[in-house]
Amino acid sequence: MSDDFDLVVIGAGSGGVAASRRAVAHGAKVAIVESSRVGGTCVIRGCVPKKLLMYAAQYGDAFREAAGYGWSVGHPHFEMARWAASKAAETQRLEHIYRQLLAGSKVELVEGRAVVDGPQRVRVGERVLNAKHILVATGGAPVRDSIPGIEHCPTSDELLDLHVLPPRAAIIGSGFIALEFASMLQRLGVQVSLFYRARLPLRGFDEDLRTRAAAALQAAGVTLHPGAAPREVQRAGGEWLLILDDERLLEFPFVLNATGRRPNTAGLGLERLGITLDAAGAVQVDARLRTSAEGVHAIGDVTNRWNLTPVAIAEGRALADSLFGPSPREVDLSLVCAAVFTLPPLATIGPTEADALAAGHKLKVYEADFRPMRQAFIDGAERCYMKLLVDAASDMVLAVHMLGADAPEIVQSLAVALSAGATKAQFDRTIAVHPTAAEEFVLMREPSRVVG
Numbered sequence: 390m391s392d393d394f395d396l397v398v399i400g401a402g403s404g405g406v407a408a409s410r411r412a413v414a415h416g417a418k419v420a421i422v423e424s425s426r427v428g429g430t431c432v433i434r435g436c437v438p439k440k441l442l443m444y445a446a447q448y449g450d451a452f453r454e455a456a457g458y459g460w461s462v463g464h465p466h467f468e469m470a471r472w473a474a475s476k477a478a479e480t481q482r483l484e485h486i487y488r489q490l491l492a493g494s495k496v497e498l499v500e501g502r503a504v505v506d507g508p509q510r511v512r513v514g515e516r517v518l519n520a521k522h523i524l525v526a527t528g529g530a531p532v533r534d535s536i537p538g539i540e541h542c543p544t545s546d547e548l549l550d551l552h553v554l555p556p557r558a559a560i561i562g563s564g565f566i567a568l569e570f571a572s573m574l575q576r577l578g579v580q581v582s583l584f585y586r587a588r589l590p591l592r593g594f595d596e597d598l599r600t601r602a603a604a605a606l607q608a609a610g611v612t613l614h615p616g617a618a619p620r621e622v623q624r625a626g627g628e629w630l631l632i633l634d635d636e637r638l639l640e641f642p643f644v645l646n647a648t649g650r651r652p653n654t655a656g657l658g659l660e661r662l663g664i665t666l667d668a669a670g671a672v673q674v675d676a677r678l679r680t681s682a683e684g685v686h687a688i689g690d691v692t693n694r695w696n697l698t699p700v701a702i703a704e705g706r707a708l709a710d711s712l713f714g715p716s717p718r719e720v721d722l723s724l725v726c727a728a729v730f731t732l733p734p735l736a737t738i739g740p741t742e743a744d745a746l747a748a749g750h751k752l753k754v755y756e757a758d759f760r761p762m763r764q765a766f767i768d769g770a771e772r773c774y775m776k777l778l779v780d781a782a783s784d785m786v787l788a789v790h791m792l793g794a795d796a797p798e799i800v801q802s803l804a805v806a807l808s809a810g811a812t813k814a815q816f817d818r819t820i821a822v823h824p825t826a827a828e829e830f831v832l833m834r835e836p837s838r839v840v841g
């Protein structure tokens with residue numbers, strides 16, 4: 390077994406696996422190093438198990454709503470241990486598939502912790518891998534030092550491995566992970582309190598989605614504590630104690646640390662090569678995913694830009710094409726779709742209204758805010774909100790924002806139209822599919838406001 394490679398990838402997550410397989414397809418000799426389970430965050434402790442828990446939580450609503458549709462359902466009861474056993478089997482199955490994909494593509498999997506040992510050299514234990522190119526695809530991990538005492542609190546990693554759910558939980562944070570778990574746990578029978586510093590959760594999303602996401606959590610029974618980030622967490626006799634800025638002390642049997650994630654660069658040896666990291670430890674790259682050291686590249690969450698699986702995969706493939714394919718190419722990140730899998734979920738593509746205005750656009754804002762048919766029939770409270778931002782000068786649809794059932798599925802399809810530069814007139818010419826919620830997007834006739 391030779392230790393000379395065209396490419397050594399550090400991290401067998403979404404981005405690293407995609408890059409290594411594409412590089413081999415171009416004829417490169419590739420090794421991939423993984424210190425934990427193959428598949429990375431998305432498959433083992435992120436998107437996949439999270440969505441499987443969301444499906445479980447959805448039944449909480451479905452059982453309740455079924456009565457309105459004529460069903461008698463008895464007394465449903467959720468057992469986390471049964472879900473956990475099925476989840477473990479599913480992640481094992483997926484990990485096995487990833488391992489087979491790597492073996493089938495003749496990527497050499499090296500198990501252990503990688504350290505960049507010098508230019509073109511990666512060390513894994515005693516073994517030294519010589520690499521024409523090094524790809525850093527080490528992802529990120531939960532921040533465990535944001536508040537004194539929080540280092541002992543469970544994060545999303547540990548929560549997804551629980552076998553028994555607590556009766557009550559405090560969640561600290563207001564990013565997508567905090568909101569998704571608040572929404573899910575509440576439906577699985579946990580009384581959730583959400584603590585965050587800002588006025589609204591989901592910084593970076595459109596204000597109209599943020600206000601509605603907060604309202605939807607509240608409607609589901611989550612207690613919101615905006616402007617109330619704990620300044621310390623203590624362990625007291627089997628309970629967790631939150632100490633708030635205003636000196637209030639609150640006791641919880643469980644506290645979820647959802648205060649953010651940090652790139653995995655500590656101890657990787659990148660400083661040795663003079664590679665530039667930002668204050669959070671993220672690897673700085675240019676549009677071609679090159680770091681400041683010749684022959685060292687980085688993709689995905691370790692660069693802390695768009696921390697999303699499809700972006701890591703797209704970057705991995707583009708980098709392999711650029712290094713070993715016929716011509717270099719860049720990933721177009723000007724329009725990235727993102728979703729938050731709360732119940733109901735939200736999804737978005739394009740700038741927020743505030744950002745579009747700040748960029749100088751005059752906007753026609755089209756909105757629909759209604760109770761979907763499925764909810765109206767059972768007199769349910771859940772609503773659906775849709776928003777199109779249209780550039781008044783060119784008629785181009787700049788952004789789609791939605792909160793409501795199936796928002797991620799609907800916005801994913803509209804993303805194709807936006808990527809193709811669709812105008813509002815083209816949306817208007819589209820014949821609706823009826824009866825759907827999505828048809829509202831092609832039936833919005835009058836702007837609710839013109840701004841900018």
Ligand SMILES: Cc1cc2nc3c(=O)[nH]c(=O)nc-3n(C[C@H](O)[C@H](O)[C@H](O)COP(=O)(O)OP(=O)(O)OC[C@H]3O[C@@H](n4cnc5c(N)ncnc54)[C@H](O)[C@@H]3O)c2cc1C
Nearest residue numbers: 400402403404424429430435503527528689690696697698
């Ligand atoms: C709870 C949660 C939910 C999420 N939900 C979504 C979602 O719904 N949609 C979405 O698009 N994204 C979601 N994400 C984000 C998504 O998981 C990441 O964007 C994606 O996994 C990034 O891929 P990556 O290849 O950059 O890194 P990762 O998938 O994190 O892979 C990095 C790998 O590198 C390994 N590694 C680290 N250091 C070393 C080392 N020194 N040596 C060897 N190996 C090393 C790690 O063990 C890991 O396997 C979620 C994340 C979390 C935590």
